[in-house]
Amino acid sequence: MDTAERGRDALLGVWMSLRSSGRERPTLEKVAVRAGVSRATVSRVVNGSTTVDPRIRDTVLRAVQELGYVPNPAARSLVTQRTDSYALVVPERASRVFSDDQFFPGVIRGVSQELEAADKQLVLMLASSATSHARIERYAMGGHVDGVMFASLHGADPLPHALARMGIPVVASGRPLGHQTVPYIDVDHAGGVAKAVRHLLDQGCGRIATIAGPQDMVAGIERLAGYRAELRDSRRRSIVAEGDFTRESGALAMRQLLEDDPQLDAVFVASDLMADGALRTLRQAGRRVPDDVAVIGFDDVEMARYTEPPLTTVRQPILRIGRELVRQLLRLANGEEIEPALILPTELVVRESA
Amino acid sequence: MDTAERGRDALLGVWMSLRSSGRERPTLEKVAVRAGVSRATVSRVVNGSTTVDPRIRDTVLRAVQELGYVPNPAARSLVTQRTDSYALVVPERASRVFSDDQFFPGVIRGVSQELEAADKQLVLMLASSATSHARIERYAMGGHVDGVMFASLHGADPLPHALARMGIPVVASGRPLGHQTVPYIDVDHAGGVAKAVRHLLDQGCGRIATIAGPQDMVAGIERLAGYRAELRDSRRRSIVAEGDFTRESGALAMRQLLEDDPQLDAVFVASDLMADGALRTLRQAGRRVPDDVAVIGFDDVEMARYTEPPLTTVRQPILRIGRELVRQLLRLANGEEIEPALILPTELVVRESA
DNA sequence: GGGAGCTGTGAGAGCGCTCTCTCACGTTTA
């Protein structure tokens, strides 16, 4: 007993030099003593229970103030089984374009805003390597967070569903591929593409090509499908090249398209970043935009206003995707039922490129 | 009371159905029973203690496997007083340009990579409003994280120092203004600017203007100071306009400069984003770059390769800033001494704009 | 051959909090 105490004191000594530089962090107990009440009552006050006498309440609050009491989240989590923080996973390949693209930063901002409003914390996981898959799983399963959001899915990633099956609230941005399903937020890709293609037709364009996104991502797939469907309806031929959502791939794909069909007079590009690449290729090839070739992008990131010429594009509500991701996840974590899919509207923003 | 209880029970019911879907998460205790050893031994194995008999070790590991045991972080934190997660704060105004600029995403990536390597978690706090100041303080003081990084400081923000005084490990990116000091990482602004200005002089430029950044941010201040110092040394006149690191402000500042001194033949711009704005203004004004006006930016974000013409710029190692931020913070949290300032080198990347 | 020194395991005491249960004290009702 004696020795036990000494040991503990030694440990405390180390802590003190490391953290709080001498100042002990007050506990519920200390506040209770100071206020002359029990721990339970302080807990009630701190957690906003209504069944506390107003006078006692005030006394406790004063004690809290004076001691600078802040609840210990670990202790709280241990008993409540909640952490009040949520993970946002931005999977591997998506993060490659992380710095260049503006989609993920936008989603992160939306997520952050909405979580802040709910007084929850954001744990960001940029899954940069294959090993981080296991890491994310362990992390989520360990109960570090109350739920997980996936900012973008590649292929038929089994992770979201695996987590959901373990009872962890999960929401994805973008419809998950494969038959395993989790609740998701997505935008109306087809509707947006339809508006874009119709706009091109309205401008009198006859040979409308597309630069598609990667076909293992739902955004790539659906935008291409939308394009094909719309052209089929208007009995036009599809002219397709595929990129990977990077600027370079857009430039390259555009060169390919010009070779395949030098007569094309319009191109719908599945992302703004690729569209920027395409615009550069067209400029180099001496084609005027939109006079010779009209160009429409997708996303409406900030950059779209600053391309040469400014890009006509399909806007998706990026910030709102992030916000809705959080709202749905919080509902789920709160035990509410949510619809398995929430589709946000897209709209055509006409600038100068088409 | 009755209703409260029923409410809680309902909630519990929901949890059970939501989480662990009937499956109780195994505890150390269960693993210990299964392996036929004590909790302490299991703990030792799980935490990689070397003083465990290899055979017992294997038995325990098997039990861990079979039960799918994952340690409960809250319980662990409660006793160790560590959380193994670190906060990255991106303060208010900086986050305005968050989606457009590529600096913060780059820093975040660096931070994320380095934390992942150390098996620590990243809590991202985009401080979007004035109220979040208090929130960050409470959060950090509450012991949610083992340390805090500030991605950028505005003015003489007292928060970093306040946290540091409370014994919380803190590292900032960019030298903090004011006399309150915390350890920081920064780049060699002056050195970079000097290289830029000298390059312009070498190209035969005589009237070198600058578009400075906001003068409440150390990056803005030091880059302007560097410019002034270098021009003074070569006995030239300073021609200064100020922006706020946004593209628009760069465009506007450039217009101002052209009015102030139509004869200028070079401009050093304190950020790539502003430089892009400046290039647009110059193009509109019919000035050729670099023939009529040479332009050099600062940052070397991805976008700099894609301006028209590609931007000559001062590279700062953005990813590395993030990584060093983490390394220093981990040392600090580990009780090691660290140098109060770590200055990373900058280098001139010559492309076509100068 | 017996004490000294290792090595490795178990016992047990918390970490700081929440939540149930119990009980004291008023207030209302028969």
Added chain:
DNA sequence: TAAACGTGAGAGAGCGCTCTCACAGCTCCC
């Protein structure tokens, strides 16, 4: 006036883990 009821506070049992200490079993050397 006594019994029934409602209200608000305290006691105490954990949540799941780590860490110190005690001690059993062993080797080693005088």
